[in-house]
Amino acid sequence: MIGIFYGLMSTATALNKYRNFSEWFDKLLLEARILDDRFPVKGFSVYLENGAYILRRVREMLEKELRETGHKEMIFPLVTTEELLGKEAQHIKGFSTEVFVIESAGGKPLDVKLIVRPTSETIMYPMFKLWIRSHADLPLLVHQSNMVYRHETKATRPLLRVREIPWNEAHTVHATAAEAEQQVKKAVEIYRKVLDQLGLAYLVLKRPDFDKFPGARYSIAFDAWNPDGRVNQVATVHNLGKNFSKVFEIEFETRDGKRENPHQLCYGFGYSRVLAALISQHGDDRGLVLPPVVAPLHVVIVPIVFKGQEESIKQFCYGVAERLQKFAVKVDDREDVTPGEKFYYWEKLGVPVRLEIGPREVAENRATLFRRDTLEKQVVAVEEIEKAVETVLTSIGQSLAERSWRIMRQMVVEISSIDEVKKVISERRIAKFDWCGSVECAEQLKAAAGGELRGSRFDELEVPSGPCIVCGKNAAEVVYFARAY
Numbered sequence: 510m511i512g513i514f515y516g517l518m519s520t521a522t523a524l525n526k527y528r529n530f531s532e533w534f535d536k537l538l539l540e541a542r543i544l545d546d547r548f549p550v551k552g553f554s555v556y557l558e559n560g561a562y563i564l565r566r567v568r569e570m571l572e573k574e575l576r577e578t579g580h581k582e583m584i585f586p587l588v589t590t591e592e593l594l595g596k597e598a599q600h601i602k603g604f605s606t607e608v609f610v611i612e613s614a615g616g617k618p619l620d621v622k623l624i625v626r627p628t629s630e631t632i633m634y635p636m637f638k639l640w641i642r643s644h645a646d647l648p649l650l651v652h653q654s655n656m657v658y659r660h661e662t663k664a665t666r667p668l669l670r671v672r673e674i675p676w677n678e679a680h681t682v683h684a685t686a687a688e689a690e691q692q693v694k695k696a697v698e699i700y701r702k703v704l705d706q707l708g709l710a711y712l713v714l715k716r717p718d719f720d721k722f723p724g725a726r727y728s729i730a731f732d733a734w735n736p737d738g739r740v741n742q743v744a745t746v747h748n749l750g751k752n753f754s755k756v757f758e759i760e761f762e763t764r765d766g767k768r769e770n771p772h773q774l775c776y777g778f779g780y781s782r783v784l785a786a787l788i789s790q791h792g793d794d795r796g797l798v799l800p801p802v803v804a805p806l807h808v809v810i811v812p813i814v815f816k817g818q819e820e821s822i823k824q825f826c827y828g829v830a831e832r833l834q835k836f837a838v839k840v841d842d843r844e845d846v847t848p849g850e851k852f853y854y855w856e857k858l859g860v861p862v863r864l865e866i867g868p869r870e871v872a873e874n875r876a877t878l879f880r881r882d883t884l885e886k887q888v889v890a891v892e893e894i895e896k897a898v899e900t901v902l903t904s905i906g907q908s909l910a911e912r913s914w915r916i917m918r919q920m921v922v923e924i925s926s927i928d929e930v931k932k933v934i935s936e937r938r939i940a941k942f943d944w945c946g947s948v949e950c951a952e953q954l955k956a957a958a959g960g961e962l963r964g965s966r967f968d969e970l971e972v973p974s975g976p977c978i979v980c981g982k983n984a985a986e987v988v989y990f991a992r993a994y
């Protein structure tokens with residue numbers, strides 16, 4: 510069944526992203542100038558120019574959506590304390606094993622140890638307590654893009670499982686449970702909008718109770734597919750109920766003069782994991798394939814020079830570049846590099862469009878246009894070049910999304926027995942089946958098949974058609990099961 514994925518690979522001799530995902534991914538990160546994982550502290554890496562550019566573009570896209578939906582950007586401190594972190598019992602339980610602690614400063618032990626934020630609930634909420642007085646102060650919608658720090662004990666993986674995590678976290682406060690429920694839907698829509706612009710394919714799942722965010726009432730998560738079959742959680746939305754507002758003593762006066770604890774949400778969007786999804790869902794054996802919306806360069810023009818015509822061909826290329834000023838365009842006129850080497854280089858970097866211009870193109874006032882996603886070529890008249898590039902860029906964005914969603918659908922397999930779950934997981938795919946809702950059945954599956962129960966669809970109602978595939982009792986929901994990062 511894995512053959513359907515292999516059908517998409519090119520015939521190049523390079524590493525294959527479906528067969529050798531880790532090697533393919535690690536090699537590409539460095540060669541495509543995304544990230545250098547050789548920094549001498551484990552779990553921390555350096556974002557190179559292309560990685561930093563894409564990360565910034567994704568951040569701008571998300572922050573625009575947050576701004577337009579009323580979220581205020583703020584900047585909160587990096588540290589909290591043991592006392593604050595410990596206020597919510599489940600929260601401390603969930604994070605205590607992975608926090609970094611600062612114990613001394615200037616060579617002397619600190620009176621109060623500082624905890625480097627693993628997330629910012631316990632940093633923001635003491636301030637929310639000061640700011641919120643009455644119903645008129647609600648809703649409060651705050652966000653910030655920052656780094657959070659978690660001492661991952663499992664093997665670290667660049668972008669996917671790291672100890673310094675670039676993300677955006679939003680925190681909202683609401684007067685009623687109904688408004689909080691509404692906000693969950695709004696947050697899901699914001700994330701969906703950004704991921705859709707990036708052409709990524711994902712499942713929006715309500716996590717099982719045993720896997721919710723520490724301190725939350727329930728958690729929604731976006732699981733993006735990965736070529737090795739392990740899903741990549743790129744974003745989460747948590748309804749905290751009153752769990753935090755009670756312990757942080759956040760109160761407001763209602764319209765009829767009563768004092769109440771408000772309802773809260775927190776939601777996070779993992780920039781490095783989204784970057785990983787962009788690389789691994791869209792990339793191929795030649796390298797990155799970038800959606801134009803995040804590409805540092807849209808068009809590269811490669812002159813195919815012939816002796817005696819070097820200058821005229823170059824001038825022609827610059828004339829074409831002049832017509833493409835509305836895009837990020839570059840003429841690669843390096844003289845010590847062959848056109849073939851230039852093709853290879855820019856394909857690796859995922860530049861969506863390449864224009865090849867030689868004596869023949871000059872004579873005919875045309876350019877040969879190559880699109881990175883399908884590797885197809887077409888000849889375009891220079892007068893129509895701007896329109897043609899625009900059309901191709903739009904088409905690349907759409908076809909990457911279509912391809913990604915097609916693979917997502919192919920990866921999910923509906924099954925009805927434990928043996929089938931094992932098979933699906935060993936084939937690096939995602940299993941879908943009926944489940945009774947018990948932790949015991951989930952654990953039995955995990956032990957048998959080596960994956961994790963990821964939850965049920967949040968955005969679509971799926972009704973069980975048979976009994977729980979583990980215990981045979983009545984099924985409560987249809988769930989998805991996969992290995993995960």
Ligand SMILES: [Zn+2]
Binds near residue numbers: 944946947978979981
């Ligand atoms: Zn069961």
